[in-house]
Amino acid sequence: EEILGDNRELADGLRKRLKGSGVFMMNLMSSPGSGKTSLVLRTIRALKNELKIGVIEGDIDSVVDAETVAKEGVPAVQLRTGGFCHLDATMIGKALDAMDLAALDFIIIENVGNLVCPAEFDTGAHLNAMILSVPEGDDKPLKYPLMFSLCNVLLINKIDYLKYASDFNTDLVKERVRALNPGITIIEVSCKTGEGIDRWADWLKNRIREGR
Amino acid sequence: EEILGDNRELADGLRKRLKGSGVFMMNLMSSPGSGKTSLVLRTIRALKNELKIGVIEGDIDSVVDAETVAKEGVPAVQLRTGGFCHLDATMIGKALDAMDLAALDFIIIENVGNLVCPAEFDTGAHLNAMILSVPEGDDKPLKYPLMFSLCNVLLINKIDYLKYASDFNTDLVKERVRALNPGITIIEVSCKTGEGIDRWADWLKNRIREGR
Ligand SMILES: Nc1nc2c(ncn2[C@@H]2O[C@H](COP(=O)(O)OP(=O)(O)OP(=O)(O)O)[C@@H](O)[C@H]2O)c(=O)[nH]1
Ligand SMILES: Nc1nc2c(ncn2[C@@H]2O[C@H](COP(=O)(O)OP(=O)(O)OP(=O)(O)O)[C@@H](O)[C@H]2O)c(=O)[nH]1
């Protein structure tokens, strides 16, 4: 499909440009309210002493997430799509033009809250990450297979809810996800309690070091 | 935008056709895992003795939800979009062709789990309903305003989590939603405990009676 082909070309260009500037970029996706912003905050706090981090916030409307992230003292660019259901390489390119790449090591894109379309549009990132949160239910890999199959890492968030959500079978989720994507890394976390965040931060640091 | 215009025309046609057959149709939307299928089950159990109900299930992939609903003994048609992020009037028209409208009073469409695009595509329904669940957070009306502004009714689901999710401010959600859509009806429910379901069923019964 021609539009996707052009997007892929642009995205490849962004990937090269970032690598040339020594910047590693991660695209973070999930449903609305699964904990993307909370994970961005936890990640910044865990890594800011070792890496210079910038954030690209994508939303249909509102500047809430960019403002929240900016309070951590990192540069944050807010993209407002005005209704468009995903970010693409063109929009990310514009956001990058507004950032000082020479002064950054790591950029996090918080994509629009949507388990469908963002997976189809390459953002130029070096790493595709997604979140599934416990309250959403353990059958999401069956119903939204594309995103689970093309991410490099899945974080199962809100594990502090497990004592309440007895119908969420973590082993079954992992089985379903690995059937779609055998190579994926799966990390269980709670952005609320901090559980699993160290493991996430260590894994991410290694990926960034290898990737740059 | 021409595509939306054609869709609106088709949708108006479906609405008339359904009214002519004495069928009332509701389009139910929300993020993935907010409780659409759970609400469909609760609604069927509350109303099946008074209304003949049919369900149209929309998903990217999988027949899980249609199978779950069919266990209640109601006719259920599963639409699989294969990646398309919303249902539209063309798809709903095909589903209706597969149903015996003369034998039905009320059809529920469970739309694709997505807080963005489904709001833009008229399905031919007489009522647009949406769910926001407590774990998703109370800022969703700010970030996904279109869906909140064009629904007739909002159900706040998973209220059984309120004792645990202390950062969810129900009054603030209502304030934000009414700022976008003063006329909207807001009903708090738990599909898990059954709280609020009677109130929802009564309100819905009245809407169906008025609408047909
Ligand atoms: N209990 C619990 N709540 C969490 C956790 N992580 C995030 N939350 C809550 O979940 C809600 C949504 O979190 P966000 O970080 O805003 O989620 P998001 O994916 O960025 O949401 P959008 O950008 O609106 O799509 C907030 O009320 C958070 O406090 C967690 O690990 N446990
Ligand atoms: N605690 C609690 N859990 C609920 C409630 N309603 C639904 N759930 C759970 O939330 C998860 C998702 O529910 P579903 O009804 O499948 O949600 P859905 O919106 O149909 O999901 P998709 O069709 O996949 O987008 C399941 O594990 C349900 O048991 C509720 O009121 N309280």
Ligand SMILES: [Mg+2]
């Ligand atoms: Mg966010």
Ligand SMILES: [Mg+2]
């Ligand atoms: Mg469902």
Ligand SMILES: [Zn+2]
């Ligand atoms: Zn889309």
Ligand SMILES: [Zn+2]
């Ligand atoms: Zn869409």
